[in-house]
Amino acid sequence: MSAFDSFPLGKPAFVTHVLDRAAHLRSNDEKLFALESHPDARAYVIYRDSLLVRQEAGGSRVLLSVDEAVKLGANPGTIFLGLRDGAPVFGMGIAANAVEKLLTRDDVAVTELRGMVMQGAVPTEQLSAIAMAKSMVSWHQRHGYCANCGTRTAMKEGGWKRECPSCKAEHFPRTDPVVIMLVTHGDRCLLGRQKQFLPGMWSCLAGFVEVAETIEDAVRREIFEESGIHCTDVTYYMTQPWPYPSSLMIGCAARATSDEIVVDKAELEDARWFTRDEVTLMHSRTHPDGMFAAHPFAIAHHLIGRWVHGANDTGA
Incomplete structure (x- = not known):
């Protein structure tokens, strides 16, 4: 199937959503920690407009285990995206210095998302979750400080909120x-x-x-x-x-x-x-x-x- 065939009329990229967002789990830190350490937990690792991918014989694998992502240098803070077939899926960022260390490796790559989508290199059913991960990681990277008082904010509710420890202002991702x-x-x-x-x-x-x-x-x-x-x-x-x-x-x-x-x-x-x-x-x-x-x-x-x-x- 070509990249053009992947998006029939009325079905552009990022609209086919297969995750249960399971928003009721976001406020339960204990359950979120348990999900993050679950053996079936997976993560999309985002760097700017690109994805961290595993290069394998069958092609590029964009969904990594959380442990695998951390070992490759992804930031430890995870964003809970939801559940797929009962398995937790997270979004993670990665710093520039960690990416630099990966550039000489043959088994991983940091690949621009738009190009991968246009080439049909990412399964269409994963694109919505990837879009969520990319938007959320970008929001956290750009909104680390309170717009009200300037204090460093903390990630809360599985990454769906940032909270100011000083003035108690709550900040939510925008669309x-x-x-x-x-x-x-x-x-x-x-x-x-x-x-x-x-x-x-x-x-x-x-x-x-x-x-x-x-x-x-x-x-x-x-x-x-x-x-x-x-x-x-x-x-x-x-x-x-x-x-x-x-x-x-x-x-x-x-x-x-x-x-x-x-x-x-x-x-x-x-x-x-x-x-x-x-x-x-x-x-x-x-x-x-x-x-x-x-x-x-x-x-x-x-x-x-x-x-x-x-x-x-x-x-x-």
């Missing part, structure tokens, strides 16, 4: 909502390019939801700010957790009420209208000019594919 939308105008759709995209790649426009803003307003605002296009009839499609570092992509469709594009060059390299025939070729990566749409691991691919197949036509 940032992001709207990502396909805007159509008759038999055309609006796609944009960012400077960091691969040559030939076009995708949906997207942006963060602001404070006290509805999803619908965020869609209309972002589209207008980035492209100068006014739109209406905002509809919801699906969401995708996105661990970069911790966002929730909210997939929407909208109908344009204008078609003259004014690109915000601070946000986009370019934006233009594409016909359905063009986008069909881009979606299947058969366009004669080498243009292509987002990879199937991303929700943008599925928003575009849904329109290609006529599922969200909104008229002229």
